[in-house]
Amino acid sequence: MLKKNLFRNLKAYCISNFFAVGIIAINKYFIVDSHVNVGGVFAFSEFIIVPILMGIISAWFWRDMNLSSGELTGKSLLNGCVTIVLASIFLGEGVICLIIVSPLLFGSIITGAFIGRAMFRRNNNTLNVSIIGLMLAIFVADSLYAHHYENMVSDTIIVNAPPQQVWKNVVAFKRIKEKNKYWLFRIGMPSPVESTVEGYYLGAKRKCIFSNGYTFDEKIVTYDENKNLTFAITNQPRDPEIMGHIDIEQGQFLLKDNGNGTTTLIGNSWYKLYVFPTWYYDTWAQSITRNVHLRVMEHIKELSETK
Amino acid sequence: MFRFVTRYIGFLKSVPTLGWLFDGLLKLWAFFTQPSLLDWMDEIETEVLKWKRTTSSIHKYGGMQFNYKGKEIGHIHSNGLLNMLLNRSVKAQLMLDDRISDHHTFKNTGWISFYIRTVEDKEYALKLLRKGYEKLIEKDRYADRCLADWGPTGQVNAIAYC
Numbered sequence: 001m002l003k004k005n006l007f008r009n010l011k012a013y014c015i016s017n018f019f020a021v022g023i024i025a026i027n028k029y030f031i032v033d034s035h036v037n038v039g040g041v042f043a044f045s046e047f048i049i050v051p052i053l054m055g056i057i058s059a060w061f062w063r064d065m066n067l068s069s070g071e072l073t074g075k076s077l078l079n080g081c082v083t084i085v086l087a088s089i090f091l092g093e094g095v096i097c098l099i100i101v102s103p104l105l106f107g108s109i110i111t112g113a114f115i116g117r118a119m120f121r122r123n124n125n126t127l128n129v130s131i132i133g134l135m136l137a138i139f140v141a142d143s144l145y146a147h148h149y150e151n152m153v154s155d156t157i158i159v160n161a162p163p164q165q166v167w168k169n170v171v172a173f174k175r176i177k178e179k180n181k182y183w184l185f186r187i188g189m190p191s192p193v194e195s196t197v198e199g200y201y202l203g204a205k206r207k208c209i210f211s212n213g214y215t216f217d218e219k220i221v222t223y224d225e226n227k228n229l230t231f232a233i234t235n236q237p238r239d240p241e242i243m244g245h246i247d248i249e250q251g252q253f254l255l256k257d258n259g260n261g262t263t264t265l266i267g268n269s270w271y272k273l274y275v276f277p278t279w280y281y282d283t284w285a286q287s288i289t290r291n292v293h294l295r296v297m298e299h300i301k302e303l304s305e306t307k
Numbered sequence: 308m309f310r311f312v313t314r315y316i317g318f319l320k321s322v323p324t325l326g327w328l329f330d331g332l333l334k335l336w337a338f339f340t341q342p343s344l345l346d347w348m349d350e351i352e353t354e355v356l357k358w359k360r361t362t363s364s365i366h367k368y369g370g371m372q373f374n375y376k377g378k379e380i381g382h383i384h385s386n387g388l389l390n391m392l393l394n395r396s397v398k399a400q401l402m403l404d405d406r407i408s409d410h411h412t413f414k415n416t417g418w419i420s421f422y423i424r425t426v427e428d429k430e431y432a433l434k435l436l437r438k439g440y441e442k443l444i445e446k447d448r449y450a451d452r453c454l455a456d457w458g459p460t461g462q463v464n465a466i467a468y469c
Contacts, residue, residue, distance in 0.1 A: 073335060074338060107328040108331065114365065115365060
């Protein structure tokens with residue numbers, strides 16, 4: 001019996017994960033890539049429908065084991081861990097990405113396992129085929145749909161110094177030594193540490209250096225001294241954490257003279273997302289971008305206010 | 308956490324599968340923090356399914372739903388929150404015990420909420436579900452009686468007045 005159950009578990013983990021790998025590979029190379037240039041997109045259905053189907057598949061192998069809800073949740077958790085290991089090996093995903101994706105993945109696999117349990121208890125084949133057919137139809141429709149999402153994040157701080165004093169620190173700044181406050185930076189996500197520029201003029205090349213040594217190459221496209229510094233990102237690092245998931249397109253610092261010796265510093269970033277659903281990933285993207293802004297802007301504030 | 312989500316981003320429950328997904332995460336949370344809750348939910352399900360003409364299904368916003376002849380008796384989200392519809396007078400009576408509360412979103416209705424946190428709560432949840440079940444049976448009987456009183460030709464009136 002023990003051997004039989006072990007075999008069922010192995011089949012549940014292997015077949016559900018092979019299914020996921022197979023369907024994502026088909027989707028990535030035959031469907032979605034036709035819409036985009038950079039490494040394809042990960043559509044909503046790949047993070048929700050596929051894991052739900054994985055849960056249903058695993059529930060099919062567990063259907064005669066009479067599992068309690070706790071056992072079903074535990075086994076689904078293990079199934080999700082197998083998926084995460086496979087994603088890091090075959091998709092080359094970074095640790096931070098996997099942390100970000102895991103709530104969606106675990107939630108969907110567990111949901112699928114419970115849907116599967118309910119389906120196979122009823123044993124209504126027509127209904128079961130309809131549910132799986134509907135999910136596959138959603139998957140195909142979502143994959144064929146052209147995904148495009150761009151957003152902008154804006155943050156503001158007040159610097160107790162006039163714009164002339166702030167400007168030089170906006171264009172380039174010395175290395176940030178302040179400890180990271182944001183939890184994702186603390187656990188290893190690269191954070192901005194330094195910005196260099198080849199000159200104080202329009203068209204000058206700028207570099208934003210991150211804690212792991214990766215560099216964003218930038219070009220100043222608006223140079224309105226003491227007012228507006230806008231730079232286009234010309235090259236972003238090939239880091240697995242961001243590659244094919246997000247493109248930072250443009251950054252901007254606006255300085256507004258408050259007329260009382262202080263400056264309102266506004267940081268704007270424009271980005272394009274390649275991971276969906278946006279209600280989930282854009283929440284993360286906004287949070288990360290905001291914390292990149294704040295780390296840089298607080299450093300600029302500190303440098304500018306130091307006499 | 309559940310209160311925060313239902314209060315501030317509860318509108319997202321209308322996004323297909325999102326309620327289920329959230330409930331899946333609640334199961335995961337319970338698995339680590341209070342595994343016995345998942346067992347109690349199984350025990351409640353086993354007991355309720357012994358009652359005649361009851362079925363269980365997945366609630367549209369996630370969780371385990373119990374039905375009598377296809378009508379909802381109540382549902383339990385995977386954080387142990389039992390939601391069910393009683394009538395206002397039964398609700399007012401139960402509120403005196405100070406164990407149940409207004410439904411977390413539908414205030415001033417017959418809906419109630421009850422958190423299952425202990426094994427005693429599980430027993431109380433079963434009592435509540437039984438009340439809901441009996442209410443539905445009574446409603447069903449009343450409809451049958453009404454239909455019988457109006458007779459076969461008066462079915463339209465029976466539907467209108469019962």
